[in-house]
Amino acid sequence: MVVKVYGAAYASPKRVLVCLVEKEVDFETIPIDLFKGEHKHPEFLKLQPFGTVPLIQDGDYTLYESRAIIRYYAEKYKSQGTALLGKTIEERGLVEQWLEVEAHNFHPPLNNLVLHILFASALGFPSDPKVIQESEEKLGKVLDIYEERLSKSKYLAGDFFSLADLSHLPFTQYMVTLLGKEYLIKDRKHVSAWWNDISNRPSWKKVLEFGTPF
Amino acid sequence: MVVKVYGAAYASPKRVLVCLVEKEVDFETIPIDLFKGEHKHPEFLKLQPFGTVPLIQDGDYTLYESRAIIRYYAEKYKSQGTALLGKTIEERGLVEQWLEVEAHNFHPPLNNLVLHILFASALGFPSDPKVIQESEEKLGKVLDIYEERLSKSKYLAGDFFSLADLSHLPFTQYMVTLLGKEYLIKDRKHVSAWWNDISNRPSWKKVLEFGTPF
Incomplete structure (x- = not known):
C-alpha cells in the first residue's frame, strides 16, 4: 500500500x-x-x-x-x-520538547518572513516591512538559543538526528535560499554546522526534487 | 521522587x-x-x-x-x-493530530483573547478591539469544525478521552469563565456536551484548586 x-x-x-x-x-x-x-x-x-x-x-x-x-x-x-524518536522515553521527551520549540518559537517568525517576503503579492496582501523586521529579530534571538544548545549536543534533542531536526528542514531551506537570510545561519558556528549536516542528508536532497510552488 | x-x-x-x-x-x-x-x-x-x-x-x-x-x-x-494516547498506533496518530489542531488552530485565537481581554493592562500594552473581534470570529469557525467532529465521536481523537481533549482544558476554562465567552461553547450542542464531560473530570476539578494568577 x-x-x-x-x-x-x-x-x-x-x-x-x-x-x-x-x-x-x-x-x-x-x-x-x-x-x-x-x-x-x-x-x-x-x-x-x-x-x-x-x-x-x-x-x-x-x-x-x-x-x-x-x-x-x-x-x-x-x-x-532511521530511528527518529531517540532510544529511550527520556530521549523521546527531548525530541518532543524540541519539536514544540520548532512549532512555537522557531516557526512563527519564520513563517511571517515567508508570508511577507515570498507570498504577499501572490496572496494579495501588502508586505509589511515592520513585520519583516520584527520577525527577523525574533528569529535571531531564537537561533541564539539554538547556538547555545548546539554547542553542547550535535543535534537538538541530543547526539542523535531526530524528528526535532527534521521538522526544521523545509522552512529553513526557504530561509537560506528564497528569503536571502542565510546570514542567520552562517553567523552562528554551531547552527551552521548543524544545518550543513541535516540539509546534506540524502533524504532531504531527494525531497528537494519535488520543487517549490512557484 | x-x-x-x-x-x-x-x-x-x-x-x-x-x-x-x-x-x-x-x-x-x-x-x-x-x-x-x-x-x-x-x-x-x-x-x-x-x-x-x-x-x-x-x-x-x-x-x-x-x-x-x-x-x-x-x-x-x-x-x-488513565490511558491518554489511545490503544493503537492509529489512535495515537489521531491524538497527535488533534493535539496539533489544539496548538495551531484553537489556541492562537483564544490566546489572543486571553492576552487582550485579561492581561493587556497587567502587561502594559493596549487592548485591541479589532484583534478581539477577529480572534473571536476565528475561534468560532474552529469550534464549528469541532462541532462536526464531536457529532461523530465522543472525544476529539475518537471515543476515548486523550491528551488531545486534556490539552484544551486550561484555556477553555478561561474562555467560559474569565473571558465571558461561554456562548462559544453553549451555542454548539456537541461541543457543549464534550466540555461538560471533560471539565467535570475529578482531575480537572482538583487542578482548579491551584488557582489563577490574578
Whole structure:
C-alpha cells in the first residue's frame, strides 16, 4: 500500500516526505494548488476540514497536520529506516520538547518572513516591512538559543538526528535560499554546522526534487 | 521522587498538572511570578532558555513545553492511571493530530483573547478591539469544525478521552469563565456536551484548586 501525500510542492508537506524517505516508506504525491484555492474545495475539506496541507491517506487511514503525521510514521516504522524518536522515553521527551520549540518559537517568525517576503503579492496582501523586521529579530534571538544548545549536543534533542531536526528542514531551506537570510545561519558556528549536516542528508536532497510552488 | 512543576498558577502548566493527576503521579509546585518577571531571571533561564512556563524537574531530568511534557508522562506511565494516547498506533496518530489542531488552530485565537481581554493592562500594552473581534470570529469557525467532529465521536481523537481533549482544558476554562465567552461553547450542542464531560473530570476539578494568577 502506497501512502498518498497531498500538497508535496509546499513546505509543511515536505516534513512528511523527508520522514517517509528516512523511514523507507513508499509514497506518491497528489498535487494541490493553494493559489487556485484547491485546499478549499468541498472534496478536500471532507478530508481536511481546516483546509490546509499536508494530508495523507494510507489505505483507509487519513491523517493531517505535518508534525502529527511524522510522529505517526516514526512510531509505526520504529525499527525500519532511521530511528527518529531517540532510544529511550527520556530521549523521546527531548525530541518532543524540541519539536514544540520548532512549532512555537522557531516557526512563527519564520513563517511571517515567508508570508511577507515570498507570498504577499501572490496572496494579495501588502508586505509589511515592520513585520519583516520584527520577525527577523525574533528569529535571531531564537537561533541564539539554538547556538547555545548546539554547542553542547550535535543535534537538538541530543547526539542523535531526530524528528526535532527534521521538522526544521523545509522552512529553513526557504530561509537560506528564497528569503536571502542565510546570514542567520552562517553567523552562528554551531547552527551552521548543524544545518550543513541535516540539509546534506540524502533524504532531504531527494525531497528537494519535488520543487517549490512557484 | 516527586515531580517539580514550575508556574502552576498559569494556564499552560495546568496541562501538565491535569496530566499528572490523571496518571496518578505525585508532584509539587514551584511558584513563578510572570508579572514580576521571575521567568526571565538568570537561574530560571538556565533551565528554560526561552523563559516560559511550564518547566518540570524529575530527578535530574528537566523538560519544558507543556505539550511535550504531557506526551512524556503519558508514555512513561502508559499502564498507570488513565490511558491518554489511545490503544493503537492509529489512535495515537489521531491524538497527535488533534493535539496539533489544539496548538495551531484553537489556541492562537483564544490566546489572543486571553492576552487582550485579561492581561493587556497587567502587561502594559493596549487592548485591541479589532484583534478581539477577529480572534473571536476565528475561534468560532474552529469550534464549528469541532462541532462536526464531536457529532461523530465522543472525544476529539475518537471515543476515548486523550491528551488531545486534556490539552484544551486550561484555556477553555478561561474562555467560559474569565473571558465571558461561554456562548462559544453553549451555542454548539456537541461541543457543549464534550466540555461538560471533560471539565467535570475529578482531575480537572482538583487542578482548579491551584488557582489563577490574578
